[in-house]
Amino acid sequence: MARNGRYGLNEAIQVGFLGCGVVGGAAARIIAEHSPDLEERCGARIEIKLIAVRSLAKDREVSLPDQSFTTDPFEVVSDPDIHIVVEAMGGIEPALDLILTAIKNGKHVVTANKELMSTMGRDLVEAAESAGVDVLFEAAVGGGIPIIRPIKESLAGDRIRRVMGIVNGTTNYILTRMSERGEGFAEALGEAEALGYTELDPTADIEGFDAAQKTAILSSIAFNVLVVAGDVQREGIARVTAQDISAAHELGYEIKLLSVSEVADGAIAARVHPAMIPRTHPLANVRDVFNAVFVEGEESGELMFFGRGAGGGPTGSAIVGDVAEVARHIVSGGTSIGWTHRVRARITPLDNVRVRYYVVLSVLDEPGVLSAVAGVFAHYGVSIASVRQEGSGDGATLALITHAGTEGQHSKTFQELHALDVVKAVDSRIRVVGTEEL
Amino acid sequence: MARNGRYGLNEAIQVGFLGCGVVGGAAARIIAEHSPDLEERCGARIEIKLIAVRSLAKDREVSLPDQSFTTDPFEVVSDPDIHIVVEAMGGIEPALDLILTAIKNGKHVVTANKELMSTMGRDLVEAAESAGVDVLFEAAVGGGIPIIRPIKESLAGDRIRRVMGIVNGTTNYILTRMSERGEGFAEALGEAEALGYTELDPTADIEGFDAAQKTAILSSIAFNVLVVAGDVQREGIARVTAQDISAAHELGYEIKLLSVSEVADGAIAARVHPAMIPRTHPLANVRDVFNAVFVEGEESGELMFFGRGAGGGPTGSAIVGDVAEVARHIVSGGTSIGWTHRVRARITPLDNVRVRYYVVLSVLDEPGVLSAVAGVFAHYGVSIASVRQEGSGDGATLALITHAGTEGQHSKTFQELHALDVVKAVDSRIRVVGTEEL
Numbered sequence: 001m002a003r004n005g006r007y008g009l010n011e012a013i014q015v016g017f018l019g020c021g022v023v024g025g026a027a028a029r030i031i032a033e034h035s036p037d038l039e040e041r042c043g044a045r046i047e048i049k050l051i052a053v054r055s056l057a058k059d060r061e062v063s064l065p066d067q068s069f070t071t072d073p074f075e076v077v078s079d080p081d082i083h084i085v086v087e088a089m090g091g092i093e094p095a096l097d098l099i100l101t102a103i104k105n106g107k108h109v110v111t112a113n114k115e116l117m118s119t120m121g122r123d124l125v126e127a128a129e130s131a132g133v134d135v136l137f138e139a140a141v142g143g144g145i146p147i148i149r150p151i152k153e154s155l156a157g158d159r160i161r162r163v164m165g166i167v168n169g170t171t172n173y174i175l176t177r178m179s180e181r182g183e184g185f186a187e188a189l190g191e192a193e194a195l196g197y198t199e200l201d202p203t204a205d206i207e208g209f210d211a212a213q214k215t216a217i218l219s220s221i222a223f224n225v226l227v228v229a230g231d232v233q234r235e236g237i238a239r240v241t242a243q244d245i246s247a248a249h250e251l252g253y254e255i256k257l258l259s260v261s262e263v264a265d266g267a268i269a270a271r272v273h274p275a276m277i278p279r280t281h282p283l284a285n286v287r288d289v290f291n292a293v294f295v296e297g298e299e300s301g302e303l304m305f306f307g308r309g310a311g312g313g314p315t316g317s318a319i320v321g322d323v324a325e326v327a328r329h330i331v332s333g334g335t336s337i338g339w340t341h342r343v344r345a346r347i348t349p350l351d352n353v354r355v356r357y358y359v360v361l362s363v364l365d366e367p368g369v370l371s372a373v374a375g376v377f378a379h380y381g382v383s384i385a386s387v388r389q390e391g392s393g394d395g396a397t398l399a400l401i402t403h404a405g406t407e408g409q410h411s412k413t414f415q416e417l418h419a420l421d422v423v424k425a426v427d428s429r430i431r432v433v434g435t436e437e438l
Numbered sequence: 439m440a441r442n443g444r445y446g447l448n449e450a451i452q453v454g455f456l457g458c459g460v461v462g463g464a465a466a467r468i469i470a471e472h473s474p475d476l477e478e479r480c481g482a483r484i485e486i487k488l489i490a491v492r493s494l495a496k497d498r499e500v501s502l503p504d505q506s507f508t509t510d511p512f513e514v515v516s517d518p519d520i521h522i523v524v525e526a527m528g529g530i531e532p533a534l535d536l537i538l539t540a541i542k543n544g545k546h547v548v549t550a551n552k553e554l555m556s557t558m559g560r561d562l563v564e565a566a567e568s569a570g571v572d573v574l575f576e577a578a579v580g581g582g583i584p585i586i587r588p589i590k591e592s593l594a595g596d597r598i599r600r601v602m603g604i605v606n607g608t609t610n611y612i613l614t615r616m617s618e619r620g621e622g623f624a625e626a627l628g629e630a631e632a633l634g635y636t637e638l639d640p641t642a643d644i645e646g647f648d649a650a651q652k653t654a655i656l657s658s659i660a661f662n663v664l665v666v667a668g669d670v671q672r673e674g675i676a677r678v679t680a681q682d683i684s685a686a687h688e689l690g691y692e693i694k695l696l697s698v699s700e701v702a703d704g705a706i707a708a709r710v711h712p713a714m715i716p717r718t719h720p721l722a723n724v725r726d727v728f729n730a731v732f733v734e735g736e737e738s739g740e741l742m743f744f745g746r747g748a749g750g751g752p753t754g755s756a757i758v759g760d761v762a763e764v765a766r767h768i769v770s771g772g773t774s775i776g777w778t779h780r781v782r783a784r785i786t787p788l789d790n791v792r793v794r795y796y797v798v799l800s801v802l803d804e805p806g807v808l809s810a811v812a813g814v815f816a817h818y819g820v821s822i823a824s825v826r827q828e829g830s831g832d833g834a835t836l837a838l839i840t841h842a843g844t845e846g847q848h849s850k851t852f853q854e855l856h857a858l859d860v861v862k863a864v865d866s867r868i869r870v871v872g873t874e875e876l
Binding site: 026030031037038040041042097132138143144145146150151153154155156157158224269280282285286287290292297299300301302303304305306307311313314316317319320321324325328329330332334335385416 | 745752
């Protein structure tokens with residue numbers, strides 16, 4: 001196989017596909033349709049040699065001769081003519097086995113597989129490095145948004161302190177409906193399902209598993225350490241109520257499912273949870289199915305990358321951008337900035353992460369309640385930034401926003417509040433992010 | 439000089455600087471401070487050999503031995519040990535002469551010079567190509583925002599239809615003050631001057647010259663043709679009034695100085711002008727000195743890149759990202775995606791560009807005025823989307839928003855309205871952008 005500038009320009013670069021669904025099909029179509037542009041930018045023609053599919057009977061987005069399709073994915077990773085394998089199947093197996101075989105066979109790999117990269121990423125990258133090939137995965141986070149390459153390359157001279165993102169379009173669509181139309185969670189979820197924005201089982205989106213995988217990848221890239229999906233603390237949006245959102249609006253906030261990762265004292269705190277974020281923050285204005293990643297660099301300051309986090313065209317475009325990069329390396333040599341983060345990150349224990357909370361308590365309507373409640377906060381060293389008493393009788397509530405304290409201080413406070421006679425229930429507790437007081 | 443993989447890892451890569459002001463000084467400091475990180479990412483140590491300054495007496499942000507400074511910039515571009523020249527002087531001459539000499543001497547060039555790139559970019563890139571070196575210029579547009587590399591590389595597989603940007607921080611600061619505090623233009627400008635956000639002569643910012651240069655560079659990169667600063671239609675913000683902004687708010691819009699470039703039928707329309715943009719559009723929420731570039735791709739859909747468009751840290755970080763890329767090429771071979779756009783763009787005549795307008799007319803308070811005004815619009819084929827009559831007597835006004843029509847149709851309409859007896863004055867005319875009806 002020709003590499004590192006030893007490539008003859010008369011020979012086209014051959015791409016093989018594993019999977020030809022929404023994403024794989026779009027990437028194949030883009031390669032076929034944009035062939036002249038790609039040749040101009042890469043210095044070589046890029047052709048599709050073989051696509052592994054589940055069924056040969058199905059109509060495909062890309063029109064290729066029959067012999068370009070196979071039901072045996074190992075045929076793709078073993079084909080001696082193929083230079084680049086695009087993996088668009090998803091899931092751990094057989095994708096992992098196929099990619100490792102492709103790498104062993106000297107093929108470069110481009111993948112959109114967030115689950116695989118956030119769990120086995122190190123193994124793939126180390127195998128690729130031994131074999132002298134690239135593994136690129138821009139499409140695994142943020143769909144069509146260029147985020148992996150800008151962080152790795154454009155910000156190579158900076159140090160990133162924090163990455164915050166809206167990295168799941170389904171939950172952002174649901175929260176946008178709740179915010180803009182006053183819908184409840186169940187109603188907004190039904191709408192998302194009706195529009196085909198959810199998986200058959202919406203758990204991975206709703207409970208933040210999908211966002212946690214992307215958070216692990218982003219954290220690894222941003223902080224040059226290895227963070228895996230299991231390192232990411234995770235809380236979904238099912239508990240967010242229409243009341244929470246209207247209360248957030250009154251205070252000048254939106255509620256978003258945020259991915260937050262920070263580095264402090266060499267340890268990483270990475271988590272996914274619903275958060276109140278001030279309306280003036282750029283992330284607060286990311287609506288519907290859009291994604292965005294907000295990056296805070298020591299030198300470059302605040303950056304945000306916004307766009308479509310899913311869908312064939314956007315994700316396919318990200319894949320083709322990676323294919324073009326590999327093609328340039330094949331034509332004229334060079335490699336990508338490697339996955340320099342081999343060392344497993346030290347993870348900040350959740351209890352030590354500093355946060356602020358918005359808390360709503362159902363309380364008895366009698367004198368001394370605020371004093372008792374405030375006493376619990378004070379006992380655990382959590383200062384109260386603002387408090388509001390509302391309603392009366394059975395509907396009496398206290399809504400508080402805390403100053404920064406640790407998760408541990410806050411969770412002990414909430415536990416003891418639960419036990420307090422004057423507190424009937426802790427109705428809501430939502431972290432407050434983006435106020436720069438931590 | 440070692441290049442294309444023939445580089446011995448024991449030898450450091452030597453960088454020379456032309457200029458050590460806010461931007462150059464920050465870039466030099468970042469290289470010095472982040473040396474281990476850069477070495478890890480590039481595979482070689484990066485050292486600063488020589489910095490050309492105007493005066494040796496001045497204190498510098500980066501601490502280097504005395505012999506690292508010279509007042510003769512030609513010493514930098516002729517030093518046989520230097521691999522990469524960073525140009526951070528600005529202006530056309532002597533920067534052009536120095537860069538061409540550096541290229542002739544086989545040195546790679548990284549520049550933040552938007553004026554030079556938007557006028558002489560083709561010459562520099564062609565000279566670099568002949569000499570087999572890189573010319574990179576991420577810092578020339580959008581300060582610390584990664585935008586040139588993502589468009590060239592990440593979107594290599596896409597076709598871009600339109601680029602809209604807020605690419606001048608000074609004017610965005612002024613318009614934000616006018617929008618959020620109700621200040622007039624002069625007052626907000628004074629505030630920007632007091633904070634040091636303006637040049638000694640604010641004309642280049644206020645009148646859109648700076649934004650036009652950046653628009654030319656963005657258009658060239660996005661559409662793969664050569665667009666120079668003189669191709670960009672330009673209108674500044676001095677005519678925008680506090681009344682315009684409060685009217686925009688009532689209609690659900692913000693007013694921004696927008697860079698807009700589009701491709702249609704193979705021709706480019708590129709312009710800079712104040713525009714009303716819906717508050718739900720991501721660009722409407724870009725506040726203060728922040729910049730953002732909104733990109734519409736055929737495949738990737740809407741993307742936005744947001745961040746700090748000026749300042750030492752952000753611009754220095756962009757320069758160092760480019761230096762790191764060149765260093766990787768020196769160490770392991772490869773080149774950047776070239777400046778493939780050599781062909782001078784066909785520019786759409788301004789009269790043919792399709793736009794919408796918000797128009798305010800001072801009119802006589804008498805029957806038949808609306809009919810006469812509407813007749814003029816109809817005569818030139820411009821449909822009216824909405825109209826509102828306000829005030830009475832001497833203060834009677836008509837505020838209209840048009841449907842899409844050409845600039846030519848609109849400008850003829852405005853001319854004839856001026857001449858109409860019932861119209862005392864055309865108080866405002868501001869283009870409306872981001873409504874997707876063109």
